[in-house]
Amino acid sequence: MAESWALAVDEQEAAAESLGGLQIKEKEKEEKPKAEANGTAKPEEEGEKQDEEDKEDKAAQSLLNKLIRSNLVNTTNQVEVLQRDPNSPLYSVKSFEELRLKPQLLQGVYAMGFNRPSKIQENALPMMLAEPVCVPSGSSPQNLIAQSQSGTGKTAAFVLAMLSHVDASRKWPQCLCVSPTYELALQTGKVIEQMGTFYPEVKLAYAIRGNKLDRGMKIQEQIVIGTPGTVLDWCAKLRFIDPKKIMVFVLDEADVMIATQGHQDQSIRIQRLLPQNCQMLLFSATFEDSVWRFAQRIVPDPNIIKLKREEETLDTIKQYYVLCNCKEEKFTALCNIYGAITIAQAMIFCHTRKTAGWLAGELSREGHQVALLSGEMMVEQRAAVIDRFRDGKEKVLVTTNVCARGIDVEQVSVVINFDLPVDRDGNPDNETYLHRIGRTGRFGKRGLAVNMVDSKHSMNILNRIQDHFNKKIEKLNTDDLDEIEKIAN
Numbered sequence: 001m002a003e004s005w006a007l008a009v010d011e012q013e014a015a016a017e018s019l020g021g022l023q024i025k026e027k028e029k030e031e032k033p034k035a036e037a038n039g040t041a042k043p044e045e046e047g048e049k050q051d052e053e054d055k056e057d058k059a060a061q062s063l064l065n066k067l068i069r070s071n072l073v074n075t076t077n078q079v080e081v082l083q084r085d086p087n088s089p090l091y092s093v094k095s096f097e098e099l100r101l102k103p104q105l106l107q108g109v110y111a112m113g114f115n116r117p118s119k120i121q122e123n124a125l126p127m128m129l130a131e132p133v134c135v136p137s138g139s140s141p142q143n144l145i146a147q148s149q150s151g152t153g154k155t156a157a158f159v160l161a162m163l164s165h166v167d168a169s170r171k172w173p174q175c176l177c178v179s180p181t182y183e184l185a186l187q188t189g190k191v192i193e194q195m196g197t198f199y200p201e202v203k204l205a206y207a208i209r210g211n212k213l214d215r216g217m218k219i220q221e222q223i224v225i226g227t228p229g230t231v232l233d234w235c236a237k238l239r240f241i242d243p244k245k246i247m248v249f250v251l252d253e254a255d256v257m258i259a260t261q262g263h264q265d266q267s268i269r270i271q272r273l274l275p276q277n278c279q280m281l282l283f284s285a286t287f288e289d290s291v292w293r294f295a296q297r298i299v300p301d302p303n304i305i306k307l308k309r310e311e312e313t314l315d316t317i318k319q320y321y322v323l324c325n326c327k328e329e330k331f332t333a334l335c336n337i338y339g340a341i342t343i344a345q346a347m348i349f350c351h352t353r354k355t356a357g358w359l360a361g362e363l364s365r366e367g368h369q370v371a372l373l374s375g376e377m378m379v380e381q382r383a384a385v386i387d388r389f390r391d392g393k394e395k396v397l398v399t400t401n402v403c404a405r406g407i408d409v410e411q412v413s414v415v416i417n418f419d420l421p422v423d424r425d426g427n428p429d430n431e432t433y434l435h436r437i438g439r440t441g442r443f444g445k446r447g448l449a450v451n452m453v454d455s456k457h458s459m460n461i462l463n464r465i466q467d468h469f470n471k472k473i474e475k476l477n478t479d480d481l482d483e484i485e486k487i488a489n
């Protein structure tokens, strides 16, 4: 396995290198945002300095509206209806019992309030659990590359696989799970802890920034969750983990973990340390075609679960766009939306930290409880911001792409793309778009995604996103309160 991965990567890198020089030159000239360790864009100078003008106070109006209307969607009934609809990604014919989980894990699943598996759980679990995990060298284990829509329960699928495979009597890491961001690693860690509540012999270690261990120590926990940089350090430099004893390697958000512009270098270096017969499990809601092909080359004999393009978007998430001319107009449109509908919680995505900071300031001046999260913040701060948002202490989270993937906050009923997602070359970033809007509409809930368009260029980006998913994004006139109200019902 190591060889095939290495070979594929070398070829890919060689191909990319011939283009690399050109790209760098262009970047210097145009001062495009550079990639950061966590994959988000660094702030660019936006040039103009905005005077802080007083906005019409819509906060009172918004509050009034909230008092008279309530629009919170979710009910467990809705989930049950969907789970019986064969066209829903939540549909399954099997029960968790039929998936033959260990009794301790079944207990954990039910304690989390899960009644039946989703489609991805029903399909992926039997493949992942098929014995034997550890096969003789030379032949491949039950590897899997799996795609399933946002919010359909991929986490539980791979967490149950890891918890099923560990030998609790062995006091060393056997399963390794890597996530692209600190926040996501923490969140997934919590799911592992919750699912493992009734299996206390299995322990979990967090390989994330800020978690300092004494030199020379060996980790005894059977499962390790972390971000690529720290995981690599723990395996290679610090040797807290013996990578040769890892039996299951999970890449969540796998497409960004193996893409050249993502975390490819670190993922490859981790993977090269693992034994040949280690099971590889790759999960994501999106796999761009070239990344999909690459995934198939680096994972030997994979089982495959893939969505058709038209299945990628969830019908439960309604998508709209608003036409504006500048960021101030986008802000006014945002206030109008807040004035017209009740928003349980919202996530607002900006392209740069600078815009995110500006917007958070404006929103709090309007009386909103706003949280701001971007990649350069200290890890403790980042964890605290997410926790407070999850607890509903702040209702609005303004952020950059650092929170586009995986974050699961049930109450998020609206996602706003204050800036549309574009890649380094200014082309539409379809995958990020899907991940961003997928922060709402989790596990069968309804969600609303609103895109702010502020130029001909961004209209073009929006059109290309529409074409890509073959899904109409409707126009919304935010000056018409009735119209906004209608879309929320």
Ligand SMILES: Nc1ncnc2c1ncn2[C@@H]1O[C@H](COP(=O)(O)OP(=O)(O)OP(=O)(O)O)[C@@H](O)[C@H]1O
Pocket: 113, 114, 115, 116, 117, 118, 121, 148, 149, 150, 151, 152, 153, 154, 155, 156, 284, 285, 405, 406, 407, 408, 410, 438, 439, 442, 443
């Ligand atoms: N079988 C189930 N029954 C009920 N709820 C479930 C079930 N499986 C998962 N969930 C819930 O669904 C929500 C979304 O799950 P999860 O975060 O794993 O989605 P995901 O597929 O990883 O999405 P993303 O692509 O956005 O990362 C979680 O709150 C989780 O607790």
Ligand SMILES: [Mg+2]
Pocket: 154, 155, 252, 406
């Ligand atoms: Mg996920």
